Amino acid sequence: MNRRNFIKSGVALAMTSALPSVVLAANPSVGFDYELIVAPADVNIVPGGSTPALSFNGGYPSPVIRAKQHQPVRIRVVNKLNEPTTIHWHGMRIPIGMDGVPFLSQPPIMPGETFDYEFTPPDAGSFWYHPHMNSVEQLGKGLVGALIVDEAEKPDFDEDLVLCMKNWHIKDDGSFTALTTPQNAFRMGTPGRVMTINGDIHPTYDVPAGGAIRVRLLNVDNTLVYDVTSTDSDAQIIAIDGNPIAQPRALSNHLIAPGMRLDLGVIAPSKIGETVTFKHKNKPMVTIKTVASQLENRRLPTLPLNPIPTPDLENAETIKFAFEWNANITPIHKDGKVNYNFWTMNRRSWEGMSKGHIPAPLATLERGKTYIFELSNLTQYHHPIHIHGHTFTVLKSNKKAITPFHTDTVLLGQNETVIAALVADNPGRWMYHCHIIEHLKTGFMGYVEVS
Structure with a gap:
């Protein structure tokens, strides 16, 4: 444009x-x-x-x-x-x-x-x-x-709604509450108080009656895992985390953790004034309402698949990553401030970096080679694991049935192990971390190097 x-x-x-x-x-x-x-x-x-x-x-x-x-x-x-x-x-x-x-x-x-x-x-x-x-x-x-x-x-949708989901840590007068506390960073993170879509509390957007609507839900929150449902039983999941899926499927519910995105396809009701509401755990987030249009017999367009490289699973190398709590005593700086480290990746908490100090990578990958990441969440909390510069192909889980799909952020449930593959085709040092921001800031971060 x-x-x-x-x-x-x-x-x-x-x-x-x-x-x-x-x-x-x-x-x-x-x-x-x-x-x-x-x-x-x-x-x-x-x-x-x-x-x-x-x-x-x-x-x-x-x-x-x-x-x-x-x-x-x-x-x-x-x-x-x-x-x-x-x-x-x-x-x-x-x-x-x-x-x-x-x-x-x-x-x-x-x-x-x-x-x-x-x-x-x-x-x-x-x-x-x-x-x-x-x-x-x-x-x-x-x-x-x-x-x-x-x-x-560009697919022929009649409306394209971009909806950023964010819980604000604010009081009734608009002033901020604590964005983080150690007690919450050690668990699921500090929750916000005010749930918004594009900065508004439960907004309603007009859409053309009978139209093919693309609803893009983006979780830009620090902490909250949204459990998304719809009052329209025919709403279709058409893309996950920026990647179209080969076979769209009906939305029953879908977990969208911080950093994750979900594209839905909806055929708007044909009568003027009818609504469809999208909810988080039965709490309304956003509603679409139909207005007059000349549209009839619309169908959802098919999204073209992205050119994600196909993993060579037969010749792939497996790397195991264990995500755990840090059981060490929390260190204190010379100035008396506590350096909170609660989380580890393969028993390492992120130590930070500066111009003259870059820690060693969690893994070194050979450019062009396929790797299978065995991602094991050994804690009782959810963790959205995000990798920069690459796209995972999620293959299976020990907790639920998986239809393979592409993503940059894999949500791991309590004691869940997910098998995901990637082709290491993008050279560089790529950050790799949990996208619950308080987890990231208290140790749950590292990087992989593609050389």
Whole structure:
């Protein structure tokens, strides 16, 4: 989408209050498709309250960035925070220099500095972006946004709803509660109080009656695992974590952990004023409501599959990863502050890194070779395991039946072991971690190196 059409469609959205609220990217510098300005901003989440958030381009929801499969996109990031930041493009198979992990793939973007990201998406689907520095606070206070990569040949949906799911850690007056506590970081993470879709509490969006609707649900939350259901028994799962599935299936319920995404296909009711509601554990999250249209006999378009490399399972090497609690005594720094480390990957807690210190990788992979990751959750809590720069093919689980699918974030339940394969075709040092942000910040992180 060129800039003229982007602005035109953005104005149309702004004039239609029934559609999802959208923040436009700032007028980009010459040669850039988007400009993201990272800065503090007051936003309105709860009625009558003001929340001192961190924002992209002065508000929330953040700009919806739209790119196109196989076409380059250039994004300039301007840091107006009083601390460093980066931007990670979650789920994207892009070069390591664009991955947005400080020190591992790029220098931090210091206050007052800019960084230019440029990449060509090989895959189409629903992705998102967020910093990878001071993650509990920067993500928790609003630095999260949707990145939509349109297919090279765009499917013919009548409406495309981009819905970012986020629980805000705020009081009734809009001020923040604690984003994390040690007691909760040791368990499932600190829950937010206010459940929102695109910053609104249970919004309703108008859709054309009888239309083919694409509903993109993106979990940009720090902590919450959403259990999604629908009042429409015919709602279809059409893509998981940015990757279309070969055979769409009916949605009964689906767990969407932090970092994960779910694309649903819905044929809207044919009568004007009818609704479909999507819920989390029977609590309404978002409703679509039909308005007049001339559409009849619509069917859901078929999504083309992404070009994920096929694993060579017969010649694959298996690597085992065990995810456990850290039973060691928590260390205390010289200044008296506690360095909380609660989680381990193969008995290692992430020790942090800096310009002069990069820890050893959890595994070194040979470029072009297939690997089978045996992912074992030896704890009683859920863990969404996310790998950068690659896509897993999930093969099986010891807890449930699996129809193989592609993903960048594998959700492991209590004492669950999942077998997932990948082709190590993207050279670099790739972060690999739990996407419950408090787990990440208390040890549950490492990286694999493809050489």
